[in-house]
Amino acid sequence: MRLKEKVAIITGAANGIGLAAAELFAKEGAKVVIADFDEELGTKRVQELTEKGYDVAFSKVNVVDRDSVDAMVKLTIDRYGHVDILVNNAGITRDGMLWKLSAEDFQRVLDVNLKGVFNCTQSVIPHMISQGSGRVINTSSVSGVYGNVGQTNYAAAKAGVVGMTKSWAKELGRKGINVNAVAPGFVETSMVATVPEKILDQLKTTIPLGRLGSPKDVANAYLFLASDESNYVNGITLHVDGGIMM
Numbered sequence: 001m002r003l004k005e006k007v008a009i010i011t012g013a014a015n016g017i018g019l020a021a022a023e024l025f026a027k028e029g030a031k032v033v034i035a036d037f038d039e040e041l042g043t044k045r046v047q048e049l050t051e052k053g054y055d056v057a058f059s060k061v062n063v064v065d066r067d068s069v070d071a072m073v074k075l076t077i078d079r080y081g082h083v084d085i086l087v088n089n090a091g092i093t094r095d096g097m098l099w100k101l102s103a104e105d106f107q108r109v110l111d112v113n114l115k116g117v118f119n120c121t122q123s124v125i126p127h128m129i130s131q132g133s134g135r136v137i138n139t140s141s142v143s144g145v146y147g148n149v150g151q152t153n154y155a156a157a158k159a160g161v162v163g164m165t166k167s168w169a170k171e172l173g174r175k176g177i178n179v180n181a182v183a184p185g186f187v188e189t190s191m192v193a194t195v196p197e198k199i200l201d202q203l204k205t206t207i208p209l210g211r212l213g214s215p216k217d218v219a220n221a222y223l224f225l226a227s228d229e230s231n232y233v234n235g236i237t238l239h240v241d242g243g244i245m246m
Helices: 016-027 039-051 066-080 103-131 152-175 197-204 215-226
Strands: 007-011 031-036 056-060 085-088 134-139 177-184 237-240
Touching (some): 007 066, 007 103, 016 031, 016 039, 016 085, 016 215, 031 039, 031 066, 039 056, 056 066, 066 103, 085 103, 085 215, 103 134, 103 177, 134 215, 152 177, 177 215
Parallel strands (some): 007 085, 031 056, 085 134, 134 177
């Protein structure tokens, strides 16, 4: 077991990539806090994973609200005594062409996808510094690297995540904390489910592997960065995109 006795917080873990990561981490021996805004679904996921014999807990969190984030971290420390891994997976989209994008949709995406990563990491870091170890895994996107039509807000937020990751890796490396990012490509989640099938078929032709990614493809990258196998990996952005960025 690669994460035996480790404690992990995964935001946005009630569905999609976050859920795949929660189950994979638990299978590898971690105690996992499923943190999500959707209390009903999150509670259901905890029940499902508990029935499989995993040690998991739920924390309702709004990553934009610092008090809510601090409560999530407190719940984790109170229940498990420490926190070893933070996966900043929560994210939203509010797509629109530049000339149509509302100020509200621009700000909301930056709040959740960028400020939320800042809030969660800043809240967890004092505990990791105190114990002299920890892993922070941030979720960026290929959109944050090469941009994407209709995603001014999302691309800006995800590019910001890469910048924060590099800065934190430099600040925290000497304190025993590795900070890395994962940049998924087009993955079969609820975000992609709204894209017309014709467009998805065209998109697949641009991906060297010829298919969309699965949530577990990304979860496996999280697992690598959370495990001892990546002890000397710090400040990278790991692309999980089927080769679309080549």
